[in-house]
Amino acid sequence: MPPVKILFVALLALTGCAPRLQELGPAVDAPSFSDTLFHTADGVDLPVKTWVQWHGDESRAPAGIILALHGFNDHSGGLALPGSGLSRRGFRVYAYDQRGFGETPQRGIWPGSEQLIVDLKTAVRLLKQRFPDQPLYVLGESMGGSVMMAAAVEPDPPPVDGMILVAPAVWGWQTQNGFNRNVLELAAHAVPWMTVVPTGLRLRASSSNRALVALARDPLVIKQTRVDTAYGLVDLMTRAYDAAGVLKAPRCLILFGANEAIVSRNAVSMMLERLPELPPSELRVALYAKGYHLLLRDWIALSVYDDIAAWIHDPAAPLPSGADVKSSTGADVMQPE
Numbered sequence: 001m002p003p004v005k006i007l008f009v010a011l012l013a014l015t016g017c018a019p020r021l022q023e024l025g026p027a028v029d030a031p032s033f034s035d036t037l038f039h040t041a042d043g044v045d046l047p048v049k050t051w052v053q054w055h056g057d058e059s060r061a062p063a064g065i066i067l068a069l070h071g072f073n074d075h076s077g078g079l080a081l082p083g084s085g086l087s088r089r090g091f092r093v094y095a096y097d098q099r100g101f102g103e104t105p106q107r108g109i110w111p112g113s114e115q116l117i118v119d120l121k122t123a124v125r126l127l128k129q130r131f132p133d134q135p136l137y138v139l140g141e142s143m144g145g146s147v148m149m150a151a152a153v154e155p156d157p158p159p160v161d162g163m164i165l166v167a168p169a170v171w172g173w174q175t176q177n178g179f180n181r182n183v184l185e186l187a188a189h190a191v192p193w194m195t196v197v198p199t200g201l202r203l204r205a206s207s208s209n210r211a212l213v214a215l216a217r218d219p220l221v222i223k224q225t226r227v228d229t230a231y232g233l234v235d236l237m238t239r240a241y242d243a244a245g246v247l248k249a250p251r252c253l254i255l256f257g258a259n260e261a262i263v264s265r266n267a268v269s270m271m272l273e274r275l276p277e278l279p280p281s282e283l284r285v286a287l288y289a290k291g292y293h294l295l296l297r298d299w300i301a302l303s304v305y306d307d308i309a310a311w312i313h314d315p316a317a318p319l320p321s322g323a324d325v326k327s328s329t330g331a332d333v334m335q336p337e
Contacts, residue, residue: 017189017190017191017192018189018192019110019188019189019192019227019228019231019232020109020110020192020193020226020228021109021110021111021112021232022099022100022106022109022110022111022112022115023106024042024111024112024115025042025043026042027041027042028041028042028043029041029042029043031122031126032126033048033094033123033126033127033130034048035048035050035094036048036050038096038119038123038126040119040122041122044099044104044105046096046097046098046099046104046119047075047076047096047097047102047103047104048076048094048095048096048097049076049077049079049080049083049094049095049096050083050092050093050094051080051083051084051086051087051092051093052087052092052093053084053087053088061134062090062091062092062134063089063090063091063309063312063313064090064091064092064134064135064136064137064161064312065091065092065093065094065127065131065134065135065136065137066086066091066092066093066094066136066137066138066139066164067094067095067120067123067124067127067136067137067138067139067160068082068083068093068094068095068138068139068140068141068144069095069098069120069138069139069140069141069143069144069145069147069148070095070097070098070101070102070141070143070144071141071142071143071144071169072101072142072143072169072233073101073221073222073223073225074101074102074141074142074215074221075097075101075102075103075220075221076095076096076097076102077102077218077220078215078218078221079093079095079141079296081211081296081297081301082139082296082297082301082304082305083095085301085302085305086139086305086308086309089305089306089308089309090309091309091312092131092134094123094127096119096123098111098116098119098143098144098147099111099115099116099119100229101222102220103220107222108222108225108226108229109226109229110226110228110229110231110232110233112232113147113150113232113235113236113239116147116236117147117150117151117154120138120147120148120151120158121151121156121158124136124138124158124159124160125158125159128159135161135162135312136159136160136161137160137161137162137163137164137312138158138160138163138164139163139164139166139308140163140164140165140166140168141166141167141294141296142166142167142168142169142262142263142293143169143233143236145165145166145167145168145169145240146168146169146170146236146237146239146240147236147240148163148165148168149165149168149170149239149240149243149244149247150236150239150240150243152243152247152248153242153243153246153247153248157248160250161250161251162250162251162252162253162312162315163251163252163253164252164253164255164308164311165252165253165254165255166255166295166296166304167255167256167257167260167262167263167293167294167295168240168254168263168271169233169236169237169240169262169263170237170240170241170244170263170267170268170271171234171237171241171263171264171267172234172237172238172239172240172241172242172267173234173235173238174238174241174242174270175241175264175266175267175270175271176234184227184230184231184234185231187227187231188227188228188230188231191227192226192227192228192231193226193227193228194226194227195224195225195226195227196224196225196227196230197223197224197225203261203262204259204261204292205261205262205292205293205294206292206293206294206297206298207259207290207291207292207298207299207300208294208297208298208299208301211294211297211298240271241267241270241271241274244271244272244274244275245274245275245276246276247275247276247283250282251281251282251283251315252282252283252284253284253286253307253308253311253315254272254275254283254284254285254286255285255286255288255291255295255304255307255323256268256285256286256287256288256291256295257287257288257290257291257292257293257295257298258287258288258289258290258291259290259291259292260291260292260293261292261293262293263293272285279316280315280316280324281315281316282315284311284315284319284324285324285325286307286319286321286323286324286325287323287325288300288303288304288321288323289323291304303320303321303323304321306320306321307319307320307321307323
């Protein structure tokens with residue numbers, strides 16, 4: 001056995017630690033979803049943000065409902081720009097703080113991939129009950145996209161009319177090199193409580209300096225991540241990567257920026273290669289030449305909002321921006337790192 005592996009195994013045996021998960025209680029309440037609060041079955045309250053604009057005519061029904069899931073270490077308020085932009089395009093937009101983030105209990109502690117999926121399914125079910133005659137779409141940014149991808153391939157996927165994956169995080173174990181895997185495995189079991197600064201705070205995540213400054217100054221954005229929380233994120237990304245080849249949503253729009261720097265571009269290319277060959281009306285991939293990871297907050301964000309709205313109205317039509325990739329898999333769109 002190589003010396004590094006011997007040391008790795010020895011340290012695991014000595015520490016006996018395990019990655020920490022949130023302490024979750026049993027079902028005690030009927031869940032509910034309002035314009036300000038998502039009350040879960042185990043009694044946890046997750047703050048909700050809502051964006052709706054009626055263009056001066058309050059009798060006008062929205063073109064559809066969009067449930068938006070924020071990214072890792074972010075919160076629902078981080079989706080204010082796309083929430084406002086998509087509401088001006090005729091949609092009622094909701095976003096909630098996912099467990100472990102924003103203003104939720106046990107902030108900074110990983111809740112487990114399965115619990116994030118359960119919360120999404122519950123939120124979708126409640127919104128379907130509230131708006132039975134409206135189409136419902138889930139928009140997932142980064143980690144939010146991972147949650148939706150993992151949920152979409154379960155035996156009982158969320159009953160949505162389509163999903164919009166914006167730079168979904170798919171840097172799973174399958175795409176990590178051996179060194180990264182060993183270091184994270186060791187740290188998560190030896191020093192799970194240790195915090196690190198995520199790479200996203202060092203690498204350029206957006207073309208908009210204003211967006212980057214807002215992230216840095218936002219007290220609800222987690223600046224230092226527990227090692228075991230990062231370990232949990234990789235587990236979720238692994239599930240999302242596996243899901244790529246068998247996505248079951250009625251239709252899916254996948255958006256990436258050519259300047260992606262937060263999620264490994266190699267991992268993105270590998271994931272795109274796994275996508276099934278489907279007609280554009282069922283699966284569409286778009287690449288924005290001037291886009292970064294935070295496409296919804298980039299300088300080109302208005303074009304992205306227009307594309308999302310146009311795709312919802314007519315999934316078979318080309319996107320207004322022309323960012324469509326010819327192949328539905330889009331495997332050749334990302335340049336290697």
